[in-house]
Amino acid sequence: MIEKNFEGLSVRWVIALKGEAEEIIKNYAMKRVATTPFPVYKNKDLDMWLILSGIGQLNAVAATSYLYVKSDASYNTIWINFGIVGSRNFKVGELIQIDKITSSDFQDNYYPSPSTFKNNNIERCNLITVNKPEKLFENDAVYDMEGYGFFSFAKKIAPYELVSVLKIISDIPGTDLSKIDKNRVEILISKKIQFIEKVLENLLDLQKILFLQLRDPKYFDEICLQKKFTFSQKVTLRKYLTQWQARFPQRNPLEEIGQRMTASQILKKFSDNLMR
Amino acid sequence: MVDTIYAEDEIIGTKKAQEIISKFRHAKVTTIKRFGEVFNPSNQNFRIQKTNPALILAKKQKGFVLDAPEGFGIGDQNNYYFSHMYNCLYDCSYCFLQGMYNSANYLVFVNFDDYQNEIEKTIKKHKEKKMTFFTGYDCDSLAMEPITNFINDFVPFFSRYKKVLFEIRTKSINNTVFRKHNPLANCIVAYSLMPEALAKILDKKAPSVSARIKNMKYLEDKGWRIGLRFDPLIYCNNWKAQYADLFANIFKEIKEENIHSVSFGSLRFPTSFFNKLLQYYPNSEELSFLRSNDRGIISYDQSIENEMNEFCRLELMKYCDARKFFSCG
Numbered sequence: 001m002i003e004k005n006f007e008g009l010s011v012r013w014v015i016a017l018k019g020e021a022e023e024i025i026k027n028y029a030m031k032r033v034a035t036t037p038f039p040v041y042k043n044k045d046l047d048m049w050l051i052l053s054g055i056g057q058l059n060a061v062a063a064t065s066y067l068y069v070k071s072d073a074s075y076n077t078i079w080i081n082f083g084i085v086g087s088r089n090f091k092v093g094e095l096i097q098i099d100k101i102t103s104s105d106f107q108d109n110y111y112p113s114p115s116t117f118k119n120n121n122i123e124r125c126n127l128i129t130v131n132k133p134e135k136l137f138e139n140d141a142v143y144d145m146e147g148y149g150f151f152s153f154a155k156k157i158a159p160y161e162l163v164s165v166l167k168i169i170s171d172i173p174g175t176d177l178s179k180i181d182k183n184r185v186e187i188l189i190s191k192k193i194q195f196i197e198k199v200l201e202n203l204l205d206l207q208k209i210l211f212l213q214l215r216d217p218k219y220f221d222e223i224c225l226q227k228k229f230t231f232s233q234k235v236t237l238r239k240y241l242t243q244w245q246a247r248f249p250q251r252n253p254l255e256e257i258g259q260r261m262t263a264s265q266i267l268k269k270f271s272d273n274l275m276r
Numbered sequence: 277m278v279d280t281i282y283a284e285d286e287i288i289g290t291k292k293a294q295e296i297i298s299k300f301r302h303a304k305v306t307t308i309k310r311f312g313e314v315f316n317p318s319n320q321n322f323r324i325q326k327t328n329p330a331l332i333l334a335k336k337q338k339g340f341v342l343d344a345p346e347g348f349g350i351g352d353q354n355n356y357y358f359s360h361m362y363n364c365l366y367d368c369s370y371c372f373l374q375g376m377y378n379s380a381n382y383l384v385f386v387n388f389d390d391y392q393n394e395i396e397k398t399i400k401k402h403k404e405k406k407m408t409f410f411t412g413y414d415c416d417s418l419a420m421e422p423i424t425n426f427i428n429d430f431v432p433f434f435s436r437y438k439k440v441l442f443e444i445r446t447k448s449i450n451n452t453v454f455r456k457h458n459p460l461a462n463c464i465v466a467y468s469l470m471p472e473a474l475a476k477i478l479d480k481k482a483p484s485v486s487a488r489i490k491n492m493k494y495l496e497d498k499g500w501r502i503g504l505r506f507d508p509l510i511y512c513n514n515w516k517a518q519y520a521d522l523f524a525n526i527f528k529e530i531k532e533e534n535i536h537s538v539s540f541g542s543l544r545f546p547t548s549f550f551n552k553l554l555q556y557y558p559n560s561e562e563l564s565f566l567r568s569n570d571r572g573i574i575s576y577d578q579s580i581e582n583e584m585n586e587f588c589r590l591e592l593m594k595y596c597d598a599r600k601f602f603s604c605g
Contacts, residue, residue: 115325118279210321213323244564
């Protein structure tokens with residue numbers, strides 16, 4: 001379980017069906033907060049959301065973009081597509097982390113970042129996203145109906161390093177698809193929940209690194225509130241304050257600012273101080 | 277070390293690619309169409325990737341030999357560089373590669389023959405001119421030698437062109453390959469150096485400066501020619517004493533006559549590179565002295581640059597013929 005809600009924690013799950021999502025919803029104590037156009041769930045205390053997209057690539061893209069807007073997801077958000085897949089290479093119940101995503105419809109391939117695989121010893125495999133349930137499994141890959149659509153959108157709204165596709169094998173050649181019911185899927189997933197948590201923990205570690213890179217330097221907001229800075233002046237201010245913190249950690253830059261100073265005079269003052 | 281290898285369909289079956297793949301028995305190999313699929317997407321984070329870089333094996337299609345940036349030479353009329361690899365085993369805080377590439381994955385172009393053909397053509401085209409070929413600009417070739425065997429392939433190649441200089445720029449103390457070959461008069465093993473205290477903070481994962489000096493001494497004794505590269509010069513408190521000590525320590529070990537050239541230049545970046553670096557290292561005091569100049573380059577104030585260059589020049593003249601000095605940038 002995630003024990004601490006560190007500043008910047010932000011997670012979004014995109015899952016096709018309720019049966020695939022049930023264990024995740026339970027494990028992270030999420031409650032339903034919306035029903036249409038897609039069912040959406042949320043943890044009360046953490047910035048963790050889950051959406052049921054329904055089957056297919058179009059639904060996956062629509063649900064991901066809907067959740068992006070509805071949950072006001074920042075750039076520094078973890079996005080995980082989770083669900084069941086078929087394969088001829090693995091045993092039923094195995095958890096797979098996807099390292100290459102192809103589609104039967106599109107030329108481009110996607111490659112989730114190797115940083116997301118670090119030290120978790122979870123099997124990795126290519127994913128082929130198809131438009132109807134696969135029975136032949138002609139390639140050495142796992143087959144689903146959402147992953148490609150999900151990734152094609154998620155990589156635009158978050159860094160590659162925070163986007164992951166996780167799958168559990170539910171069917172192999174010869175499986176009677178009518179027998180894969182909700183209960184069976186939930187059992188398969190409950191057996192792997194600790195490994196799913198491990199993947200999420202690794203992603204959270206990466207998110208922390210990013211959070212530290214992206215946050216504004218100390219005093220930035222206060223100074224922007226005091227004077228009116230243009231967009232480009234804010235860029236320069238951000239840079240100078242970052243350098244200021246590194247050089248003069250004991251000196252408060254607010255004390256350098258006179259009451260009547262304009263934005264450009266403030267920037268000049270910082271620049272002169274930082275010169276040597 | 278590397279747990280993920282991406283290999284282009286076109287080269288995965290080649291001898292060089294297989295030779296490299298065989299060195300990583302536990303790595304997962306994934307085929308790709310072109311390296312750009314993995315290396316180029318813009319929404320990647322260099323620093324995070326650096327925690328677990330993958331290896332990408334690809335075929336270089338064009339641009340095998342490039343003109344070296346202005347001010348990069350060591351005395352010859354024509355200067356070229358070629359990069360069989362992008363990104364580095366080391367993790368130096370001031371490295372421009374972090375600003376230049378979206379990806380920290382190691383990208384190795386395995387078609388060495390094509391590089392050699394293009395270098396050969398360039399040499400023949402300008403045969404009346406003196407020229408230098410630099411490697412180690414986009415990577416540290418020597419540090420990756422156990423994986424690529426690049427120097428092992430290129431030292432014999434350049435031995436055929438005695439009038440052409442071949443510079444290997446490095447921080448690595450790997451000397452195995454230099455034991456396998458006879459010293460080459462037209463090959464310079466050029467060491468990037470800075471004061472030890474600074475290197476401890478900035479040259480992460482790279483060998484210590486004292487180990488580099490020890491290795492230079494070893495190579496010198498074997499008959500290899502040495503280059504000294506103080507690029508970038510880093511401004512900090514007490515920099516004069518630190519650089520004076522560094523120069524004294526080097527020339528205590530290395531004989532002046534075995535030094536081919538000495539070059540130095542202060543820290544500088546294109547603005548966009550610098551902005552990324554500042555984001556990656558917000559607490560770096562070394563980066564806090566840099567400013568944007570009127571040429572759109574981030575560098576030290578001109579007075580600092582001049583002072584550093586002048587001090588280092590005078591200090592180095594105590595040990596070395598000034599005709600061997602070259603300034604960078």
